[in-house]
Amino acid sequence: MTGSILPLRVTGLTYQPGSRRLVDDVSFELTAGMRTVILGPNGAGKSLTLRLCHGLIPPSAGLIAWGDGNIPSAYLTRRQAMVFQKPVMLRRSTAANISHALACHGVKRRDRPARVAEALARTGLEALARTPARVLSAGEQQRLALARAWILRPEVMFLDEPTASLDPSSTRSVEDIILAIHNAGTKIILTTQDLGQAKRIADEILFLDRGRLIERATANEFFAGPATPEARAFISGELIMPKHLPRQTKDLASE
Numbered sequence: 001m002t003g004s005i006l007p008l009r010v011t012g013l014t015y016q017p018g019s020r021r022l023v024d025d026v027s028f029e030l031t032a033g034m035r036t037v038i039l040g041p042n043g044a045g046k047s048l049t050l051r052l053c054h055g056l057i058p059p060s061a062g063l064i065a066w067g068d069g070n071i072p073s074a075y076l077t078r079r080q081a082m083v084f085q086k087p088v089m090l091r092r093s094t095a096a097n098i099s100h101a102l103a104c105h106g107v108k109r110r111d112r113p114a115r116v117a118e119a120l121a122r123t124g125l126e127a128l129a130r131t132p133a134r135v136l137s138a139g140e141q142q143r144l145a146l147a148r149a150w151i152l153r154p155e156v157m158f159l160d161e162p163t164a165s166l167d168p169s170s171t172r173s174v175e176d177i178i179l180a181i182h183n184a185g186t187k188i189i190l191t192t193q194d195l196g197q198a199k200r201i202a203d204e205i206l207f208l209d210r211g212r213l214i215e216r217a218t219a220n221e222f223f224a225g226p227a228t229p230e231a232r233a234f235i236s237g238e239l240i241m242p243k244h245l246p247r248q249t250k251d252l253a254s255e
Contacts, residue, residue, distance in 0.1 A: 003067065003068075004032065004067060004155060005067045005076055005080065005155055006030070006031055006066070006155065007029050007030060007066075007067070008066055008156070009063070009065040009066075010028050010062070010063070011065070012026075012027055013027065013052060013059055013061075013062035013063075014060045014061040014062050015045075015052060015057070015059055016061075017060070022045055022048055022211050023049055023059075023211050024045075024212045026045075026049060026062070026213045030187070034203035034204050035182055035188045035190070035201055035204070036187075036189045036190070036203070037190050037191070037192060037197075037198045037202035037206070037219070038050065038190070039192060039202075039205050039206070039207050039234075040207055040208035040214075040234070041193055041209065041234060042193060044193075044208040044209050044210060044211065045211040046160075046191035046192075046193075047160050047161070047191055049191075049208065050158045051082075051160075052064065053189070054082045055076075055077075078152075078154075080155065080156040080157070081150075081154040081156075081157050082158040082159075083145045083146055083157065083158070083159050083160065083162055084160050084162075085160050085164050087142060089136070089144070091132075092133065093129065093132060094128045094129050094130070094131050094133050094136065094144055095120065096133075097148060098116045098119050098120070098144070098147055098151055099112050099116050101148040101149075101152060102116070102152070105152055115151055116151070118151065119148070119150065120147065122147065122150065122177070123144070123147040123177055124143065125140065137170070138165055138170065139166050139167070139173060139174065140170075142166065142170070143174060143177060145162075146162075146174065150177075150184075150186070153186075154186055155185075155187060156186065156187045156189065157186050159178065159189070159190040159191070160190075160191050161191050161192055161193070162174055162178070163175065163192075163194070163197065164194075175197070175200060175201060178190070179201070188201070190202075195235065198219070199219065199223060202219040202222075203218065203219055204217070205217055205219055205222040205223075207222070207226070207228070207230070207231045209231075209234070214230045215227055215228045215230075215231045
C-alpha cells in the first residue's frame with residue numbers, strides 16, 4: 001500500500017479518565033502541506049490531543065479517522081512518528097540509536113549504515129556518532145530524537161513541545177530541523193505554549209483552552225487579531241487559571 005494517510009479527521013474527541021474531562025468534544029481536519037501548531041496554555045489538553053491522534057491512548061468518546069478510513073493499522077503506524085519533549089535515549093551510541101529504529105521498522109542490515117549517515121548529516125550529529133546517547137546535551141538528544149523519527153520517512157510527524165526545556169541556541173537548531181523535515185514533505189503537527197515559536201513555525205493555529213478547541217485560523221489571521229477572548233488573553237500575556245485549580249485567595253504575606 002502506498003497511498004496517503006491524510007487527511008486526519010477528528011470528530012467529537014473526548015478524553016475523561018476520571019471525573020474531569022481533559023479533552024472536550026474536539027473536532028478538526030488536517031491536510032497535507034501546512035505546518036499545524038496546537039497552541040494554548042499549560043493544561044489546555046495539547047499533549048493529550050497529540051497522544052490521542054497518534055494512538056498512544058484510546059479516547060473516551062469521538063472518532064479519529066485517517067485517509068479514506070480504510071487504512072490498515074500496520075501501514076498507518078509506519079507512516080507516522082512522534083517526538084516527545086523529553087525523548088528516551090537507548091543505552092547505546094548516537095548512531096546505534098538511529099540504527100535500532102531502522103531495525104525495528106524492518107530495514108535490512110546492509111541498508112542501515114547509509115541511512116544512519118544520512119540522518120546524522122541532516123541533524124548535524126556526525127561528530128557525535130560514537131558518543132553514548134545518554135551523555136548528549138538536552139538539545140543534542142532532541143536532535144537525535146528527530147533523526148530517529150525522520151529517518152523512518154513518516155508522512156506525519158507529531159512533535160510535543162520539542163524545545164520546552166532548551167536554550168535559545170538549541171531551540172534554533174531544533175526548529176531548523178523541523179522546517180527541513182517539513183520541506184522534505186512530512187506533515188508537521190506541533191504543540192507549544194511558546195508564542196514566538198508558534199509565530200516562527202505555524203502556517204495554521206489550533207488554539208486549545210481547558211480541553212476545548214476555542215479557535216482555528218491561519219497563523220497570520222490568528223496573530224493579527226484572534227477572534228475569541230481566550231485567545232486574546234493568551235496572546236496579551238494574561239494569566240489564565242486552569243478551571244480545575246482553585247484560585248489562591250489567602251494572603252500569603254500575612255503568614
